Amino acid sequence: MTTEAASQLTELKRKVETREARIGIIGMGYVGLPLALLFSEQRFRVTGFDIAPDKVAKLNAGSSYIVRILPADIAAAQAAGFRATADYSQIAEMDAIIICVPTPLNEHNEPDLSYVVGTVKSIAPWVREGQLIVLESTTYPGTTEEVVVPLLEHGNPHGLKAARTLGQPGLHVVFSPEREDPGNDTVARHDIPKVVGGCGPAATELASALYSAIFRRVVPVSSPSAAEMTKLLENIYRCVNIALVNELKQLCMRMGIDIHEVIDAAKTKPFGFHAFYPGPGLGGHCIPIDPYYLSWKAKQFDFNTRFIELAGEINTDMPYFVLGQVSAALNEVSKPLKGSKVLVLGVAYKRDIDDLRESPSLTIIELLRDKGADVAYNDPYFPTVGHGRHYDLNMTSTPLDNLGQYDAVVIVTDHSTYDYPAIVRESQLVIDTRNATKGIASANILRC
Numbered sequence: 001m002t003t004e005a006a007s008q009l010t011e012l013k014r015k016v017e018t019r020e021a022r023i024g025i026i027g028m029g030y031v032g033l034p035l036a037l038l039f040s041e042q043r044f045r046v047t048g049f050d051i052a053p054d055k056v057a058k059l060n061a062g063s064s065y066i067v068r069i070l071p072a073d074i075a076a077a078q079a080a081g082f083r084a085t086a087d088y089s090q091i092a093e094m095d096a097i098i099i100c101v102p103t104p105l106n107e108h109n110e111p112d113l114s115y116v117v118g119t120v121k122s123i124a125p126w127v128r129e130g131q132l133i134v135l136e137s138t139t140y141p142g143t144t145e146e147v148v149v150p151l152l153e154h155g156n157p158h159g160l161k162a163a164r165t166l167g168q169p170g171l172h173v174v175f176s177p178e179r180e181d182p183g184n185d186t187v188a189r190h191d192i193p194k195v196v197g198g199c200g201p202a203a204t205e206l207a208s209a210l211y212s213a214i215f216r217r218v219v220p221v222s223s224p225s226a227a228e229m230t231k232l233l234e235n236i237y238r239c240v241n242i243a244l245v246n247e248l249k250q251l252c253m254r255m256g257i258d259i260h261e262v263i264d265a266a267k268t269k270p271f272g273f274h275a276f277y278p279g280p281g282l283g284g285h286c287i288p289i290d291p292y293y294l295s296w297k298a299k300q301f302d303f304n305t306r307f308i309e310l311a312g313e314i315n316t317d318m319p320y321f322v323l324g325q326v327s328a329a330l331n332e333v334s335k336p337l338k339g340s341k342v343l344v345l346g347v348a349y350k351r352d353i354d355d356l357r358e359s360p361s362l363t364i365i366e367l368l369r370d371k372g373a374d375v376a377y378n379d380p381y382f383p384t385v386g387h388g389r390h391y392d393l394n395m396t397s398t399p400l401d402n403l404g405q406y407d408a409v410v411i412v413t414d415h416s417t418y419d420y421p422a423i424v425r426e427s428q429l430v431i432d433t434r435n436a437t438k439g440i441a442s443a444n445i446l447r448c
């Protein structure tokens with residue numbers, strides 16, 4: 001190791017230990033903002049970068065736009081030096097830069113890296129020797145090495161390269177996947193181990209030192225690609241297992257077996273089984289999207305990821321299955337779907353969160369409307385729903401009164417604030433896609 005590089009490494013580690021290290025987090029969304037707060041809690045001075053002026057203004061005014069993050073949390077972070085900005089020139093003042101921008105799919109279900117590319121192009125002119133640069137956005141294996149590093153190396157005015165060997169000066173570039181699970185309070189954030197894979201050993205060492213300040217356990221892997229693949233394995237594992245129980249649910253319904261009873265019994269096995277639950281389809285920014293990042297990349301290697309394709313097919317079909325169930329349940333009481341009044345409960349993609357990205361509710365509402373149903377929705381987290389990548393609804397949440405007016409009430413998101421016994425009591429017909437009415441005995445419930 002050159003003396004200069006060695007002293008840089010020691011200096012940055014010292015700054016982490018003494019909390020003098022300045023942390024820049026790019027993308028103040030569902031991932032970046034909680035991460036900023038975690039670093040602030042550990043007395044780091046954090047700067048949050050975002051291109052959305054309203055988010056920057058709100059954060060600097062001490063308010064929040066994510067339900068589970070309270071203004072008091074922002075105020076506490078501000079007391080530790082937290083500020084938000086859209087000014088990329090401040091990147092030069094940071095010791096570590098962590099990128100948490102979106103990685104969606106385009107209209108052909110292919111990776112859309114435009115946010116990552118845009119971010120890296122914006123920071124490249126401001127990066128400096130010895131900085132730690134971490135990508136946390138979920139993506140396909142190879143992104144850090146093939147996209148991020150070249151953009152940084154070509155875009156910086158000092159000719160800096162990614163440091164690959166111990167002692168080589170330059171930029172320390174790392175991939176470290178985010179494992180945020182919104183709404184999951186069973187594991188404290190700092191108890192979730194953090195995987196890091198650097199382009200060189202010093203990068204991995206630095207990232208490990210930094211994340212050790214906020215996570216109890218850091219798991220170093222040999223490369224950014226291994227870290228990128230780790231995240232995809234985790235999400236594909238979930239996607240495939242959810243598809244499996246979604247398929248088995250449909251079979252169980254035909255066989256007159258309660259899939260939830262079966263899962264509850266199976267999960268008593270103390271080894272070799274992990275419970276996944278069926279539902280109305282996948283939602284959120286991760287599970288419906290991330291597997292396609294890998295299947296797209298796999299094609300470059302003449303490889304078909306058959307499990308991913310099959311799971312995608314089954315999970316994508318679930319809202320159509322729900323539509324069929326609503327129609328069949330109405331048919332049982334001699335009503336056509338066309339013209340029936342249907343209330344959809346919940347548009348968030350899962351319980352108790354304020355995120356509706358890729359939510360199956362949106363598809364279910366559109367399918368019901370397409371069939372001529374008169375659809376209303378209720379969601380305490382979304383007073384209105386406008387339009388997005390796959391939907392154009394322009395609806396307002398309806399109050400939860402006079403449930404008897406609806407021909408069917410469909411539980412799509414099982415928010416814990418809903419009073420399920422009252423919903424069952426007051427509704428003519430309940431279609432429950434989440435097992436939210438478990439334990440309630442009533443002839444007007446169809447669990448599907």
Ligand SMILES: NC(=O)c1ccc[n+]([C@@H]2O[C@H](COP(=O)([O-])OP(=O)(O)OC[C@H]3O[C@@H](n4cnc5c(N)ncnc54)[C@H](O)[C@@H]3O)[C@@H](O)[C@H]2O)c1
Pocket residue numbers: 026027028029030031032049050051052055100101102103115118119122136137138139178179180181182285286
């Ligand atoms: N939300 C989750 O539960 C979750 C969990 C694990 C991983 N991830 C991954 O983390 C990444 C971020 O997801 P998210 O849910 O936080 O997204 P988000 O949409 O909530 O937040 C992204 C933020 O980045 C900002 N942004 C976009 N381009 C920018 C740019 N060039 N410069 C600065 N800011 C920019 C946006 O304005 C937005 O505030 C994605 O890759 C996602 O797959 C998300």
